[in-house]
Amino acid sequence: MKRLAGVIQRIGFRCTSCAKCCTRAFNGHVFLLDRDVTSVKAFDPAALEPAPAPEFCDQNGIFYVSGYAVRTRDKVSGSCWFLENGRCRIYDRRFTICRIYPYMLHREPDEHGYVDWRQFSGLDQHGEYDAVISDDESLDLARETKEYENAFLTQEIRFLEFIRDYFTRHQLRHVQKVYDDHVRRFNRGEEITVMVYHNGDLEQHRIRN
Numbered sequence: 153m154k155r156l157a158g159v160i161q162r163i164g165f166r167c168t169s170c171a172k173c174c175t176r177a178f179n180g181h182v183f184l185l186d187r188d189v190t191s192v193k194a195f196d197p198a199a200l201e202p203a204p205a206p207e208f209c210d211q212n213g214i215f216y217v218s219g220y221a222v223r224t225r226d227k228v229s230g231s232c233w234f235l236e237n238g239r240c241r242i243y244d245r246r247f248t249i250c251r252i253y254p255y256m257l258h259r260e261p262d263e264h265g266y267v268d269w270r271q272f273s274g275l276d277q278h279g280e281y282d283a284v285i286s287d288d289e290s291l292d293l294a295r296e297t298k299e300y301e302n303a304f305l306t307q308e309i310r311f312l313e314f315i316r317d318y319f320t321r322h323q324l325r326h327v328q329k330v331y332d333d334h335v336r337r338f339n340r341g342e343e344i345t346v347m348v349y350h351n352g353d354l355e356q357h358r359i360r361n
């Protein structure tokens with residue numbers, strides 16, 4: 153925690169409301185924790201879509217993904233559903249990942265293949281730096297970041313355990329060739345079925361590119 157808080161203080165990031173991070177061009181997609189999905193379902197369910205790149209596809213061509221993402225408004229700008237005139241329409245109740253961004257706790261290989269912690273997203277590509285961040289603020293940010301990453305990994309593990317049991321019970325198996333074939337069909341505009349994991353169960357969606 154102290155190491156992450158130290159990184160946060162050293163970077164001294166401050167948001168300048170450029171809104172880059174709320175677009176697909178800058179960040180692939182906004183993945184939601186189950187608790188965020190429950191809240192958005194209550195006020196704007198149309199904002200949800202199955203997260204991209206499903207983990208599995210069974211022998212019948214049905215995809216399985218570990219959760220939902222926030223829909224983007226259009227293909228050109230890839231703006232978040234809630235971004236309007238460069239401002240977040242739901243800022244006071246924005247999602248967990250939006251609250252901690254750009255901080256993260258990922259272990260990733262660098263360009264030389266060395267695996268180390270990555271604690272910041274998009275360094276020098278957005279915001280401003282060298283702001284003074286107090287000990288208390290940096291520790292709060294570190295705590296929230298760890299809490300998010302922990303919740304994210306817990307959700308992923310639960311999904312994998314659920315799929316193991318579900319596939320065993322229904323005699324399903326992941327087939328990479330079927331996966332690839334159906335991705336091609338999807339890219340050609342055909343409809344596909346995606347089962348989205350949410351709160352310990354699967355929710356079915358028919359989607360088209």
Ligand code: SF4
Nearest residue numbers: 174232234235240250
């Ligand atoms: S919910 Fe708000 S803060 Fe989060 S990505 Fe969308 S516009 Fe940005």
